Amino acid sequence: MTTKLDYFAMRAARGLMSRREFMGRAAAMGVTATAAATLLGDAALAAGPQKGGTLRMGLQGGSSSDSLDPALATNQVALMAIRLWGEPLVELADDGGLEGKVAESFEGSADAATWTFKIRSGITFSNGKTVTAEDAAASLMRHSGEDTKSGALGIMRSVKNVRAEGDSVVVELDGPNADLPYLMADYHLIIQPNGGNDDPTAAIGTGPYIIKDVEMGVRLVAEKNPNYWGDLGNAETIELLVINDNTARVAALQSGQVDMIDRVPPKTAGLVARAPGVNVHSTAGPGHYVFIMHCDTAPFDNNDLRLALKYGINRQEMVDKILFGYGSVGNDTPINASYPFYTEIEQREYDPDKAKFHMQKSGYDGPVLLRTSDNSFPGAPDASALFQQSAKAAGINLEIKREPNDGYWSEVWNKQPFCTSYWGGRPTQDQMFTTAYLSSADWNDTRFKNEQFDQLLIAARAELDAAKRTQMYADMGNILHNEGGLICPMFNDFVDATSDRIDGYVENTAGYALMNSYAPMRMWVKA
């Protein structure tokens, strides 16, 4: 039976059989849809990519107020544009490891406080200039310093010095950090000629494509870079169209105006998947939707009250009704299986009795005010209403205050003691914890200050022994799980969709949506 299925998969991959037909035959042979999709993906990859053609994508998040400066990139469209023309030193591989981009290889000193990245020899920028270690060092330095506006400033703050040394860049830290190479995969840290200091928005880099035409928030056209050093990039031309409206984006895919879209609304993803010529892909990621309490503000400064709320939320219900199954339950830590060094913690279940017990123990019996808005995460007001109902069963009176989308991130999030929010996640535990759970973190949006947690975090950075590090992160996870101000009911999947016109989607890659935003380069237009 397997050979027959393989044969079908091969035919499907070569376009001799439709994907729909293949899935049908696979189902008839008793193969689950997931397994069949994987098989088909493997077969498509084995058949090999085809070169040429124009690949169009419709993406959400772009705006005419965007800039081409990688330091200022904040959304999916800006990220996708960066991927086309530029590269960081290293990049996340599909399995969550690292692969070299502008850097050929890297190594750390024994104390993990100094890291050396060897620049790939002989590669050039799209303006013909050869990439030097000086360019790379200047690129990193542009994101540090007090007057930068870069989104990577948080990462660069622990960097003491960057210098070029022969054909290598040496990054010196103010303390050990075993994860530094992961930080260098940040999408802001693109290597530009002279560090981009001459013209940060020139979009000149070492990427597989060259930007030909750009109108911010509308369209971006890129053509294959003939001098690209690697084998990335199949389509001759990639067109990026900004379609912020959900319905319009799905319609554009269905009518063949675009070949791939991101952020299919979970609510309609099931319906979209049934449309002819459309494939919906769901990828687990580190992104999560949260309810955050300030641990230093009454009544949330009482851990029993926090526990009461944690027990008073029905996580599975949220996954079913808010994510429509496109996600997984959270466990009150920001970490899930998509992280390296992950250990499972016993799942906290919805338990009205325990919630009631902790509520009584806290001695607080007034109402608890929860602020929410539509843009804190899709469906946040609905999720808040669900939370209100499940908490009510435990005798907790949750009051919901709907805040305007406008100004939510400046007026409510990280200001008000209890609100809904989301996190995109980070590639490593260290980065996630350092960003939001270290006592001194700028975005410590739960005001979580725990000395033991901080010590473990610093110690884990210097720990090169994987087993010991895993244990440390497990301990930290437990502290957050039991004492933190984070209620994490769910991890949201990335839901993308592609048309039958293109092939080569790889399921379950690490990083961001659309194959860590490499889908347009790695997929191909079927002949």
Next chain:
Amino acid sequence: MGSVTRLLAQRIALGLLLLFLVSILIFVGTIILPGDVAQSILGQSATPEALANLRAELGLNEPAFSRYFSWLGGAITGDFGTALTSGLDITTEIGRRLGNTLFLAFWAAIIAVPLAIFLGLLAVRYRERWPDKLISGVTLASISIPEFLIGYVVMFYIGVKLRWFPSTAVSYRPDADLLTRLDSIALPVIVLTLVVLAHMMRMTRAAILNVMQSAYIETAELKGLTMFTIIRKHAFPNAVSPIVNVVMLNLAYLVVGVVVIEVVFVYPGMGQYLVDHVSKRDVPVVQACGLIFAAVYIGLNMVADIVSILSNPRLRHPK
């Protein structure tokens, strides 16, 4: 003719005064919006240092009063400054966007205005009979449904199911040939036509019916003229002033009110441009857009006023 020139000058001066007042309103309005530009630009990923740096660079620490006058001075000379977020020159950007919006509005108007007037005349001709009821029913229904919903319905049936036209206007490029451009804006034009049709058609119908009660129409009827000739030659010229008024109002709507349609169909016009920058608190762009929208609105209404004055001798010679 001296009095007419004076009247025109008066109208234009009034329009300019109104525009000046609007500029103050826009400026104050954008200042009291919640949130802060720097925070909105950097989003959730803002660090306090980055925020402080950006705020200083954008000149947000200066007093509002001096910011208003330097802005107004620039606006009068056609210089709206640069967008805070992208650093691009606002005047060139708006020039391009306004061109796109006008292109869309022009084609919607070319179809909607004659169609509305013709349907209005037709409704009068067959007053209280089924063509009148059908026309009124359909146009009233289409104006009552929210325009984004009409947009989605049209997108789904004509764009996705029938595939007559592209489902969104993303493929629109100002430098393409006319046919390609018309093809990509077909759906938004259809929706806009449906949205503005009812208002103009109803007004045409009402204005002409009003005139039809007059004695001279009866005379024309008694002369033995056909109904349509009476409407065209006798009733319509006398009903033109309210019709022009409502047509201008709808033209203004086609330019300044198409925000929703532009966003739904992803058309790179002024509306989309404005929405993008409102959400990022890019105040100079919002102010510039607001001022231009106000100018278009005031301008078109002024034209309507002037036309109705000129077409009506009683208004031309006020007591």
